[in-house]
Amino acid sequence: MKELIKGNEALAEAAIIAGCRHYFGYPITPQNEITAYMAKRMPEVGGVFVQAESEVASINMVFGAAAAGVRVMTTTSSPGFSLMQEGVSYLAAAHLPCVLANIMRGGPGLGNIAGSQGDYFQAVKGGGHGDYRLIVLTPAYVQEMIDFTILAFDLADKYLIPVLILTDGIVGQMVEPAEFPKDYKPNFYDKSWALTGAKGRPKNVVRTLWLDDYGVENNNIKLQQKYARIKAEFVMYEEFMTEDAEVILVAYGTPARICKAITKKLRNEGYKVGTFRLQSAFPFPEYRLMELALEKHVKGFLVVEMSAGQMVEDVRLSVRDYKPVNFYGRMGGVLPEERKIIEYTLDMLKGKVEVN
Amino acid sequence: MEKVLKNKIIQTFIEVEPERCKGCLLCVYECPEGVIDVSNKFNSKGWIYVEPLFNEKCTGCKKCAMVCPDLAIKVFLGQEVIAGPTD
């Protein structure tokens, strides 16, 4: 039964439904609703809520709880997520499952508290040190804040990897109808590697340092094999009216909703426009984008982001030079304007190769 | 050290494991009886290790083992019952 829920709170309750009983957070707008919600809700379900002294501390508390084998989450926003990068690198290196969320705000620096997408590189290309990736899911709807968070906990345990919910402050702050799954049963995986006290078994060690010659390389090989397996096993995106589209708008998060609305509008005026929406930024839907680029009916792509253009690079890598890939974005938490998107789309429909 | 009690001989002595000793000499200065001292031999790591040169003076007080950072010293207590006055 649908109810009106705020994105942030939907994410928080979804984590509880997914069996998360440990949450470590720190206040930062625009995700404060999550910490407030967890402070109230966790005790109700016999869980643990800790407000840490910093994001550096909260991510390392997540490390400790994850090492103990429980489902654990922390959420933050851009500047806070920057502070967590070292911890994220350690979590990835130690193959520890957990769920993270970055409800992005305007940046760089203190920026502002408006929704933004300036952290794509940090999230997808690895903001911490070393060769590691995170599974990155990009919800654009409150319903997806629920579904993707529940999925995130399963993916984290399945692949022993931190999973990041990456969205903008608008989706976090937005209230819209959404529904929690009825009697969802989390699928708890075997975690015999966890630290519980070596009772009746040899000791477990969770480590990321190897000083011998090939220890760290071996760990990296294991990580790369994992990422290859992830890329082979799943990727998430939505295609909206792309079957015969001549110009395809590519976006994720709030900009993707704007693009879908424009797609409907231009379709009503007889223009063949479509929207391709990322639901996972890693794995990135590179093959599908390339396939679309090879379609005769496709003239080109217009990537729309709330940033100076970050995801656009991955689109260009996927599409190569089969078709032109243009970009329009607004920075500092400003929403991309509908009329500009329409203007550039119409230019491309008329065959203009370079727009903006 | 060997002590003869009414009907028992008690013997206390130590053993040093050469490969664990790093020649820090903390035990040499801690031992109240001067049992241990530097040997003139090297272990495989190149450390000059210590040896119990005067085990007969060892009282089994375990001080050497308490201050040893590398668990290189084992302390033994030997007992042997002998015929003796049984009053």
Add this chain to the structure above:
Amino acid sequence: MELKLIFDKPKTMTDTKTHYCPGCGHGVLHRIVAEVIDELGIKDRVIGIAPVGCAVTAYDYWDIDMCEAAHGRVAAVATGLKRARPDAIVFGYQGDGDLAAIGLAETIHAANRGELITIIFVNNATYGMTGGQMAPTTLVGQVTKTSPKGRNPNNFEGYPLRVAEMIAMLEAPVYVERCMVTSTESVFNTKRAIKKAFTLQMQGKGYSFVEVLSGCPNEWHINPVEANRWIEEEMTKFFPLGVFKDKYPEIK
């Protein structure tokens, strides 16, 4: 002759020879912690957290569940671990760079929250692993790689941090003591302190903190025996030994 071994390796210690320098206090302290774990019978319940520093590979020497924390974050990792495994006995083992420099915030806040953990703080007045730099606990006048003319407060290099006293000022901690490992007597005393700290955690009484003055002959450029004497004569002047807080004196 029936031979009995009256001093041997604690069960909780592995056979691995340690990498520590000759005369290093870590070696002694590792054995003390292992003896305490044996005597309290918690080998299968205890989880240790190693710092970044000389003791980073402590999991090679203790036969217990362990993890490494990022530099300075032991107290935060311990918080997460203990909250996730309340029935485990969780202890952090840190050097002075790890705890008192980069990790001071995590240390103080975990203590202030009264987390049910035990922190063992090895104070050897230097950064050992990285080659002997000035630490927050380096004494005034002490020469290190990064205070080549001796630590000088007039040069804005500050004074040594008395962490045990700082922790003792907080409300939540139940037991705070500073001891040392320089002689048999001090080893006994340190063992008593650590055993009490673990016992308080086992009884759920609260947060316990034991600071241990420990020799680093290699970086102090003196031999191990002189190092211990330097601790006893110089370090204790600035870092007095003793119990700074004890809410449960009746518990031994």
